[in-house]
Amino acid sequence: xxxxxxxxxxxxxxxxxxxxxxxxxxxxxxxxxxxxxxxxxxxxxxxxxxxxxxxxxxxxxxxxxxxxxxxxxxxxxxxxxxxxxxxxxxxxxxxxxxxxxxxxxxxxxxxxxxxxxxxxxxxxxxxxxxxxxxxxxxxxxxxxxxxxxxxxxxxxxxxxxxxxxxxxxxxxxxxxxxxxxxxxxxxxxxxxxxxxxxxxxxxxxxxxxxxxxxxxxxxxxxxxxxxxxxxxxxxxxxxxxxxxxxxxxxxxxxxxxxxxxxxxxxxxxxxxxxxxxxxxxxxxxxxxxxxxxxxxxxxxxxxxxxxxxxxxxxxxxxxxxxxxxxxxxxxxxxxxxxxxxxxxxxxxxxxxxxxxxxxxxxxxxxxxxxxxxxxxxxxxxxxxxxxxxxxxxxxxxxxxxxxxxxxxxxxxxxxxxxxxxxxxxxxxxxxxxxxxxxxxxxxxxxxxxxxxxxxxxxxxxxxxxxxxxxxxxxxxxxxxxxxxxxxxxxxxxxxxxxxxxxxxxxxxxxxxxxxxxxxxxxxxxxxxxxxxxxxxxxxxxxxxxxxxxxxxxxxxxxxxxxxxxxxxxxxxxxxxxxxxxxxxxxxxxxxxxxxxxxxxxxxxxxxxxxxxxxxxxxxxxxxxxxxxxxxxxxxxxxxxxxxxxxxxxxx
Numbered sequence: 001x002x003x004x005x006x007x008x009x010x011x012x013x014x015x016x017x018x019x020x021x022x023x024x025x026x027x028x029x030x031x032x033x034x035x036x037x038x039x040x041x042x043x044x045x046x047x048x049x050x051x052x053x054x055x056x057x058x059x060x061x062x063x064x065x066x067x068x069x070x071x072x073x074x075x076x077x078x079x080x081x082x083x084x085x086x087x088x089x090x091x092x093x094x095x096x097x098x099x100x101x102x103x104x105x106x107x108x109x110x111x112x113x114x115x116x117x118x119x120x121x122x123x124x125x126x127x128x129x130x131x132x133x134x135x136x137x138x139x140x141x142x143x144x145x146x147x148x149x150x151x152x153x154x155x156x157x158x159x160x161x162x163x164x165x166x167x168x169x170x171x172x173x174x175x176x177x178x179x180x181x182x183x184x185x186x187x188x189x190x191x192x193x194x195x196x197x198x199x200x201x202x203x204x205x206x207x208x209x210x211x212x213x214x215x216x217x218x219x220x221x222x223x224x225x226x227x228x229x230x231x232x233x234x235x236x237x238x239x240x241x242x243x244x245x246x247x248x249x250x251x252x253x254x255x256x257x258x259x260x261x262x263x264x265x266x267x268x269x270x271x272x273x274x275x276x277x278x279x280x281x282x283x284x285x286x287x288x289x290x291x292x293x294x295x296x297x298x299x300x301x302x303x304x305x306x307x308x309x310x311x312x313x314x315x316x317x318x319x320x321x322x323x324x325x326x327x328x329x330x331x332x333x334x335x336x337x338x339x340x341x342x343x344x345x346x347x348x349x350x351x352x353x354x355x356x357x358x359x360x361x362x363x364x365x366x367x368x369x370x371x372x373x374x375x376x377x378x379x380x381x382x383x384x385x386x387x388x389x390x391x392x393x394x395x396x397x398x399x400x401x402x403x404x405x406x407x408x409x410x411x412x413x414x415x416x417x418x419x420x421x422x423x424x425x426x427x428x429x430x431x432x433x434x435x436x437x438x439x440x441x442x443x444x445x446x447x448x449x450x451x452x453x454x455x456x457x458x459x460x461x462x463x464x465x466x467x468x469x470x471x472x473x474x475x476x477x478x479x480x481x482x483x484x485x486x487x488x489x490x491x492x493x494x495x496x497x498x499x500x501x502x503x504x505x506x507x508x509x510x511x512x513x514x515x516x517x518x519x520x521x522x523x524x525x526x527x528x529x530x531x532x533x534x535x536x537x538x539x540x541x542x543x544x545x546x547x548x549x550x551x552x553x554x555x556x557x558x559x560x561x562x563x564x565x566x567x568x569x570x571x572x573x574x575x576x577x578x579x580x581x582x583x584x585x586x587x588x589x590x591x592x593x594x595x596x597x598x599x600x601x602x603x604x605x606x607x608x609x610x611x612x613x614x615x616x617x618x619x620x621x622x623x624x625x626x627x628x629x630x631x632x633x634x635x636x637x638x639x640x641x642x643x644x645x646x647x648x649x650x651x
Contacts, residue, residue, distance in 0.1 A: 027059060027094040032087055033077065038381055041224045043077040043090055044070055047102075050092050061100055065156055068137045069100050071217040072154050075134050076104035078220060079152060081377065089151075098158030099139070105151035215243075216370055223378035227385045230284055232378045236350065237287030239371065244364055245352035246333070247288040247326075249301050250340075251281035252348040252379070280305045281349065293326060300325035306337050306349040314339050314372060316365050319351050330355045336365060338372040342380035350375065396425065399457045404431045407439045409528045409651055410579070413624035417643040419591070426453040427589045427642040430461055434468040437527060443587045443646050444521040445542065456517045459488060460564075464523065474525050474536045478564060478572040481521075482540075485565030489517045518565035522558075522587050526648070532581065533650050538574040540564045543593045546609055548623075550582035552616035554609045557585070579650040584623055586612050591643035595631050602634045620649040 029050045033039040051066050061069070073092065080088045089105040134141050134154050141154035219239055226232045233250040240248045283305070286298040300322040316336035323331040335353040339346055350372050354360055396418070404414060418425030426449045431441045442464055446453040463484055467477045522545060524537030537545065541563030544556045558575050579585060586608075593603035602608060611630050615623040624647045631643065 027054065028091065029053075029093075030089070030091045033090055034087060038224075038384075039081050039088055040074045040077045040220060040377075043073050043088070043104075044221075046090065047073050047092050050094075054094055059094060061094065061098060061158065065098075065100055065158065068156050069102065071214075072134050072137055072156065073102050073104070074217065074220055075131065076102060076152050076154065078374065078377070079131055080104045080106040100156045100158075101153065102156070103151050103153040105149055107149050215239075216367070216374070219371055220374050223374050224381070226378055227382050229379045229382040229386070232375060232382055233285035233348075236371075236375050237285050240352060240368070241287045242289040244368055245360075246355050247286070247293070247297060248350065248352045249283060249287070249297075250285040250348060250350055250375075251306055252284045253281045253346060280307070284348070293330075297322060297325045301351075306351060314341055314369055316369065319353075321353070326355065332357055334359050336360060336368075338369060340372055340376035340379060342373075342376040345380075347376055347379045347383070395451075395454050399428060399454060399461065401430050401432065405433050405439055407431075407526055407528065407533070407648075410439075410526065410533055411620040411649045411651055413620040413647045415624050415628045415643065415645045417591075417628075417639065419639050419642050425449070425642045425644075427591065427644040428457045428461060429644055429646055430464065431646070432465055432468075434465075434525070436471070438468075439526045440464070440468040440524065441526065441587070441646065441648070442521060442523045443542070443589060443644060444519050444523075445589045445591075445642070445644075446519040447517070449642075456485070456519055456565075459485070459517075460519060460521075468525070474523060474538050474574040475572045478521070478523060478538055478540055479570070482564045482567075482570050482572070485517050485519075486568055489565070518563045520590070521564050524587075526579075532583075533579040534576065535579055535585065535648075536574050536576040538572050540572060541566075543588055543590055543603075543608075546586045546612050547577070547579075548584040548586065548612050548616060550616065552613050554613050579648070581650050582617075583650045584612075584615070584618075584620065585648040586623070586627070586645065587648075588627075588645040589642065591639060591641040592627070592631050592645055594641065595635050595639065595643075597634050597636060602631055607634075620647040623647045623649070 029046065031046050033042050033046075047069055051061070051069070054061070069092070073090070077088055077090065080086075086107040089103075091101075091103040091105075093101045093103075095101060131141075131152070134152075137156065138154035139157040141152070144151045144153065222235060222239070223232060226235060229252060233252065236250055237248050283298065283302050286294055286301060288294045288297055304320055304322070306319065315338040317338075319335040319337040321333050321335050323333070326333070333353055333355040335351055338350045338352075340348040340350055350368070352360075352368055400416070404412060406412075412431060414429060414431075416425075416427070416429060418427065426446045427444070428446070429441075429443050432439065434440045442461070444457075444460065446456045446460075460481060463481055464477065467480055472480065518541075520541035520543075522537065522539050522542040524535055524545075527534045527536075535557075537558055538561065539545065539558040540561045544558050544560065546554050547557045548554050557577050559573075561572055562570050588608065593601065593608055595602040608627075611627055612623075615626050618626065624645060627645055627647075628643070632639070
């Protein structure tokens with residue numbers, strides 16, 4: 001009944017970003033991106049889709065221009081997210097000359113003019129290293145201020161134009177290869193860095209001139225793909241050491257940690273306090289170019305967690321040098337701390353250290369500050385994903401029964417596989433005692449996925465149990481559930497219309513309001529008796545149940561009826577039959593019957609019935625496992641829809 005993308009898919013699928021192609025033009029695309037940590041990844045996906053569309057029209061720019069466009073759009077959107085945090089209006093346009101124009105607008109208020117032309121030390125720098133990368137790649141670029149809005153734009157020249165000639169500093173550096181960043185040449189001796197390499201400053205300048213900007217662009221892509229904050233911290237260490245520093249550490253904080261830090265700094269004279277008191281930041285990662293120093297360095301750093309004087313500034317600030325943990329050649333050096341801030345909220349602290357008398361060059365400190373912003377965005381995205389996954393897991397547990405009832409004379413087996421592990425499924429099931437020697441079961445599939453499906457399941461499953469325990473017959477249960485869903489949808493639409501009118505908006509027209517909440521449902525009642533089980537069931541818009549006899553014969557045991565929650569005053573009917581010893585009843589959702597292999601579906605040509613016929617003589621558990629395996633093997637890949645099946649076998 002449709003799917004919603006996971007957060008990982010959001011990072012790679014442009015179709016998840018509502019886009020508008022310019023009226024009368026095939027060469028412009030516009031979209032509004034949420035001003036969160038996922039915005040740069042969504043922007044890159046949107047541009048990829050635009051380039052693919054233009055390629056199909058024979059208008060595709062050169063490979064180099066496409067590569068530059070991906071870097072530029074990532075930096076422009078990252079800049080907007082970091083500096084404004086609002087929604088980002090993205091436009092990508094291919095000109096007749098072959099040049100590509102990218103614009104990223106936000107709703108950050110324009111800066112007030114200053115009489116003296118200076119900025120306070122608390123202001124975020126307007127132009128970061130990311131925009132210097134844009135300036136290096138673009139033919140022209142700039143910032144346009146409007147009332148309450150700002151747009152940063154860049155124009156990339158077409159291949160062959162004078163402005164598109166390869167800059168000398170980028171010769172041989174066009175490919176943004178991970179290996180060139182994460183695996184630099186090691187120093188000639190293991191102690192070269194500890195003793196203070198005399199050629200380090202020269203190598204710094206050479207690398208900064210050739211690779212620093214592409215380093216930032218590639219680091220953004222690497223960090224954006226991580227959905228675990230501990231992996232982000234680990235990757236940060238590998239990015240920094242030994243290219244930018246000899247060692248680094250990443251502390252992560254939650255809201256309680258931020259309050260702890262504020263309480264400590266309110267009475268502290270220095271920017272860094274001792275480690276006594278309430279639990280503070282968690283030291284998530286320590287990285288040193290020499291592995292045998294990592295554990296000792298970790299022990300030293302755990303005693304001195306960062307506690308900056310001003311937690312709202314990204315830094316850098318000096319950090320105490322942990323000389324004793326770095327051996328006899330590491331007694332001298334300098335360390336700097338950077339606050340990791342995303343969306344105005346502190347998420348942790350990054351500390352870097354370099355041995356020897358030579359301090360960090362300004363170019364390195366600026367580069368790490370820009371990298372820190374990207375690390376903070378990645379941590380924010382990972383935490384957002386973790387919160388969503390936790391909420392989804394709690395919802396999923398609440399929407400499904402904690403245990404499946406045991407029925408005298410009947411064995412049961414269940415397979416339940418939501419295709420999106422990070423969100424509530426649209427499929428649901430239940431098997432429960434209804435009193436008076438009756439047991440009821442349900443297998444359903446709700447329109448949509450995620451929170452919308454959770455709302456309907458949260459309404460339907462308790463109503464089914466309540467109506468069944470009140471003694472309603474199978475057909476009557478469906479009649480009442482149908483009316484309850486329609487009434488609930490009508491009330492939701494009326495409430496939305498009243499709220500909109502009260503706010504001064506126009507009334508909601510027919511078809512513009514909330515969608516009708518409907519589902520397909522297979523619902524039945526089981527009554528054991530001597531020699532078997534009497535089963536009464538009804539199928540409402542659902543794949544029909546199949547009955548397997550001991551001789552291998554398979555037949556349907558219900559007739560198709562209308563979906564629940566669609567037609568007012570619909571009257572449902574039920575079928576009654578007996579399950580004798582050795583009979584097996586199979587109930588599935590459309591994730592089984594509509595499993596695809598190319599243009600074919602699993603149930604084409606009665607495929608499900610043939611698969612069930614091969615299960616004659618098997619237990620309920622073996623039957624369920626065999627059907628599940630055949631469904632998986634049929635498609636050859638991961639299922640694209642939720643899958644649920646219930647097997648009931650009379651013993």
